[in-house]
Amino acid sequence: MQRFFVVLILCIPFASAKIPAPNEFCFGACRLIFSTAQFNTTNLKTGESWGYGAPACRNELQIHSLYLCNRQFCSPEERDRGLAKWNETCRFWDLTLPPFSIVDSYTNEDLGHLHHLELDEVTWPVTIIWNEVVVPSEHLFHLALNTLDAAHFERRIHKLYGASMYYFWVVVILLGLSSRCARFLINLKGRPDVWQPLPTQEDTTPEIIHSRRGCSIFETLYTLLKRYMSVPATFGYTRSQNIWWCTIPTRIQSITIGSFIIINTVLCSISYRVVFTGNLYWPEVATQLCRYIADRTGVVSTANLALIWAFGIRNNTLMWLTGWDFATYNNFHRWVARVATVEAILHSVAYTIMIFGVWRVELMLDQATLAMAAICSFSVYPLRRGLYETFLQLHIVLSILVIVTMWYHVEIFNGEYNGYLWPCIFIWIFDRLVRILRVLSFNLKFWNTKATVTFDLTSNIVRVIVPYSTSFIQPLPGTFYYINALNDFRIWESHPFTLSYSTSSQEDISLDTYSTPPSSPGSNTPSRLRFSPQNSSNQKSSSELDNLLDRSQLAPPSSLVFTIRPYDGFTVQLRDSALANPATLRMLIEGPYGETQPLHTFENVLFMVGGTGIAIPLSYMDKQLAEDSNTTSLHIVWAVREQQFLADTITTDFRGAVEDKRVSVAVFVTQPDKDEQFSCLPKMVEVHHGRPNVYGVVEEAARRSCHTPLAVVACGPGQMTDDTRKAVVQMLGKGYGKIEYFEESFNW
Numbered sequence: 001m002q003r004f005f006v007v008l009i010l011c012i013p014f015a016s017a018k019i020p021a022p023n024e025f026c027f028g029a030c031r032l033i034f035s036t037a038q039f040n041t042t043n044l045k046t047g048e049s050w051g052y053g054a055p056a057c058r059n060e061l062q063i064h065s066l067y068l069c070n071r072q073f074c075s076p077e078e079r080d081r082g083l084a085k086w087n088e089t090c091r092f093w094d095l096t097l098p099p100f101s102i103v104d105s106y107t108n109e110d111l112g113h114l115h116h117l118e119l120d121e122v123t124w125p126v127t128i129i130w131n132e133v134v135v136p137s138e139h140l141f142h143l144a145l146n147t148l149d150a151a152h153f154e155r156r157i158h159k160l161y162g163a164s165m166y167y168f169w170v171v172v173i174l175l176g177l178s179s180r181c182a183r184f185l186i187n188l189k190g191r192p193d194v195w196q197p198l199p200t201q202e203d204t205t206p207e208i209i210h211s212r213r214g215c216s217i218f219e220t221l222y223t224l225l226k227r228y229m230s231v232p233a234t235f236g237y238t239r240s241q242n243i244w245w246c247t248i249p250t251r252i253q254s255i256t257i258g259s260f261i262i263i264n265t266v267l268c269s270i271s272y273r274v275v276f277t278g279n280l281y282w283p284e285v286a287t288q289l290c291r292y293i294a295d296r297t298g299v300v301s302t303a304n305l306a307l308i309w310a311f312g313i314r315n316n317t318l319m320w321l322t323g324w325d326f327a328t329y330n331n332f333h334r335w336v337a338r339v340a341t342v343e344a345i346l347h348s349v350a351y352t353i354m355i356f357g358v359w360r361v362e363l364m365l366d367q368a369t370l371a372m373a374a375i376c377s378f379s380v381y382p383l384r385r386g387l388y389e390t391f392l393q394l395h396i397v398l399s400i401l402v403i404v405t406m407w408y409h410v411e412i413f414n415g416e417y418n419g420y421l422w423p424c425i426f427i428w429i430f431d432r433l434v435r436i437l438r439v440l441s442f443n444l445k446f447w448n449t450k451a452t453v454t455f456d457l458t459s460n461i462v463r464v465i466v467p468y469s470t471s472f473i474q475p476l477p478g479t480f481y482y483i484n485a486l487n488d489f490r491i492w493e494s495h496p497f498t499l500s501y502s503t504s505s506q507e508d509i510s511l512d513t514y515s516t517p518p519s520s521p522g523s524n525t526p527s528r529l530r531f532s533p534q535n536s537s538n539q540k541s542s543s544e545l546d547n548l549l550d551r552s553q554l555a556p557p558s559s560l561v562f563t564i565r566p567y568d569g570f571t572v573q574l575r576d577s578a579l580a581n582p583a584t585l586r587m588l589i590e591g592p593y594g595e596t597q598p599l600h601t602f603e604n605v606l607f608m609v610g611g612t613g614i615a616i617p618l619s620y621m622d623k624q625l626a627e628d629s630n631t632t633s634l635h636i637v638w639a640v641r642e643q644q645f646l647a648d649t650i651t652t653d654f655r656g657a658v659e660d661k662r663v664s665v666a667v668f669v670t671q672p673d674k675d676e677q678f679s680c681l682p683k684m685v686e687v688h689h690g691r692p693n694v695y696g697v698v699e700e701a702a703r704r705s706c707h708t709p710l711a712v713v714a715c716g717p718g719q720m721t722d723d724t725r726k727a728v729v730q731m732l733g734k735g736y737g738k739i740e741y742f743e744e745s746f747n748w
């Protein structure tokens, strides 16, 4: 530790030595030389020092030498500018410099007779103390000039390359934005009524319209892009599942991340061309190189910090711009953090080598580097997944530690680099403020949101029903909310849950849904037909019915419904609180988050979901069946283990939508009980046993879509979403270019 401070102090003169701007190089070179050469100071009344500062303002030998150096090498403008500045500095000690005319008495011949300083006379440690006026040799002067030039060049290039990290991401974001716009334009173009002039009789057959639509070069390119870039995983087929401890991003994400790594590697490796022997700061080439590498990696790493924060927060504005989801930015967040950590370690290694020489194996890791390395190593997959809360709390504490230690680390540069840290702090504060705003926008009396929690043992599902009449933002399909329980358990934990559906005050999950006769198609609720289980209710088990009655009585008008699987920690506590009876808990609701996908613009929609993933089709149902929707066929394939969950969902949560002619539901029960209860299900629900054949389902949907737009939406276990993704890629390869793949991930 002590050595650390010694070294730090050793570094300060190097680090904070103010490097002159190019127009001060000439004067600066003379000053650099005479701040290293030592003059006899015994003729001065006080002070015993060398170099910059007070003595240099009144040591006549030094002043004469400096003036002569200026006279010999610098133009009058350079000289005057430099002297004026130095004079200003001397006033700090109540001293003034004598006028430049004091060296007028020296003739050029006198100059020739003066001692000419050479490099070894100003190389640290300096042993000679001058009792006379001296001038630098031309060689030494140029070395000093080059030293300043090199230092200035490097400092500029470090900053430029640091800023390049931002330019890189600006380009990436712009590409994302323009591809979003392009997709919008293609969709416009693809509409036959936009560009197809007066169709003749035989032109109007769907096949011809479709082949016409398909011939645009942009569309072919777009299909290829989907086929090879944006949809498939980088290699193999696992995107949601992990391989060993890694998650594999999609190709387009990998290309982005790869480019970022390459740019970092290149920018940390080039532009060290000014390394030369005889540098007055660091005589040895190896030392200069180390110093410059250390500075470069340090600056670039510090510049990257702001990106890590920008990509890691919940309220990431870039998500709204590009439409990329949290999972994508989370990948970027991780990779930028890894790159920045490697750079911080290189920075420390290079400094160690610079100060102790290459043979030293001990590494001087400063606290900032240590904190960054710690964050990275505590974010490994098993910890992130297995002990999420521990991971999160460690992550927050260590991030604060990184900012604080970094702050003190760069403080010594007179605030020159603190500018890189402010964005991190602002981004964080911004995120926290928006989070508070979101909580308040849901309910100004945020402490007063009382949610009803029910649990059904046979379906092993917790349902949380939250009244939202106080919310300023209306619930939208495909969004999710973070939930904190304010009661007694784990107040600090907030967990994301997808909105299954919301009920408005007119159409709520109340008892009348089950007692009134079913409305006929085209009646007052054209967007969604109500399902009446009258035909089958007598076959229901009493527990099921009780559960339905319970839930429907508990639901107040206009509420959000969440379908939650108890896993561990928080969700298990939710379950336990409602084990015997439905519970009323105070909850903090933060949201909505996430984007609603434009699924209603597709003629065909296939939902491939597993378990609680059914929340996604449920939440989109209303919008898909609304009047302005283009969806003519909506197919839901749902793999589910518990029959009770299936029965509840179909009878209650679907709220009759299964009766709509556009909707078809295929349920795959993977763990059937002996006590079969499928008879209670409406006829339109196909029930199968065992897992669905994901490839077959997607292929069938693609075939049936007959080259009209098809959206495939996956939400479920990693293996299932990966299978779906792979099947979509294969269909794109088979020429079904109108397929879009959407994934709603429950895991980041």
Ligand SMILES: Cc1cc2nc3c(=O)[nH]c(=O)nc-3n(C[C@H](O)[C@H](O)[C@H](O)COP(=O)(O)OP(=O)(O)OC[C@H]3O[C@@H](n4cnc5c(N)ncnc54)[C@H](O)[C@@H]3O)c2cc1C
Binding pocket: 384, 385, 386, 387, 388, 389, 480, 494, 495, 496, 497, 498, 499, 562, 563, 564, 565, 566, 567, 568, 569, 570, 571, 572, 612, 615, 745, 746, 747, 748
């Ligand atoms: C966008 C999104 C929507 C989701 N929607 C639903 C849903 O509708 N129904 C449902 O049952 N589950 C949903 N989940 C999963 C749900 O958030 C987790 O099951 C829950 O957080 C588990 O917490 P736990 O304490 O019970 O278990 P833990 O053992 O603490 O966590 C289990 C796993 O859940 C994940 N997780 C935990 N906490 C968080 C968090 N705060 N943020 C992100 N991931 C976390 C981690 O990967 C962790 O490994 C969703 C997750 C996400 C990201």
Ligand SMILES: NC(=O)c1ccc[n+]([C@@H]2O[C@H](COP(=O)([O-])OP(=O)(O)OC[C@H]3O[C@@H](n4cnc5c(N)ncnc54)[C@H](OP(=O)(O)O)[C@@H]3O)[C@@H](O)[C@H]2O)c1
Binding pocket: 565, 567, 609, 610, 611, 612, 613, 639, 640, 641, 669, 670, 671, 691, 692, 693, 694, 715, 716, 717, 718, 719, 720, 723, 746, 747
């Ligand atoms: N990481 C977490 O702790 C966590 C927490 C909450 C939710 N989630 C995620 O939320 C989603 C649903 O959770 P859940 O607990 O409700 O699910 P679940 O009960 O496990 O149901 C998943 C269903 O999908 C089937 N399935 C799995 N892989 C398949 C495949 N490749 N092809 C076809 N069918 C497949 C399963 O069949 P089998 O019965 O044959 O397996 C099962 O019927 C999953 O993504 C889950 O990972 C994760």
Ligand SMILES: *[C@@H]1O[C@H](CO)[C@@H](O)[C@H](O)[C@H]1NC(C)=O
Binding pocket: 040, 041, 042, 043, 129, 131
């Ligand atoms: C410095 O100068 C004084 C007289 O001006 C002289 O006595 C002394 O020896 C000199 N010191 C050195 C180190 O030359």
Ligand SMILES: *[C@@H]1O[C@H](CO)[C@@H](O)[C@H](O)[C@H]1NC(C)=O
Binding pocket: 083, 084, 087, 096, 097, 098, 099, 100
């Ligand atoms: C420094 O400032 C003083 C007072 O302003 C002035 O007399 C002197 O000439 C200046 N010296 C130089 C070298 O400019």
Ligand SMILES: *[C@@H]1O[C@H](CO)[C@@H](O)[C@H](O)[C@H]1NC(C)=O
Binding pocket: 518, 532, 534, 535
């Ligand atoms: C009950 O089902 C039959 C046949 O499936 C149907 O004709 C009848 O209309 C249904 N009755 C009600 C009340 O839904």
Ligand SMILES: *[C@@H]1O[C@H](CO)[C@@H](O)[C@H](O)[C@H]1NC(C)=O
Binding pocket: 191, 193, 600, 601, 628, 629, 630
């Ligand atoms: C549905 O399609 C028609 C024409 O094909 C188009 O004008 C309309 O905007 C589409 N509706 C939506 C919601 O996309």
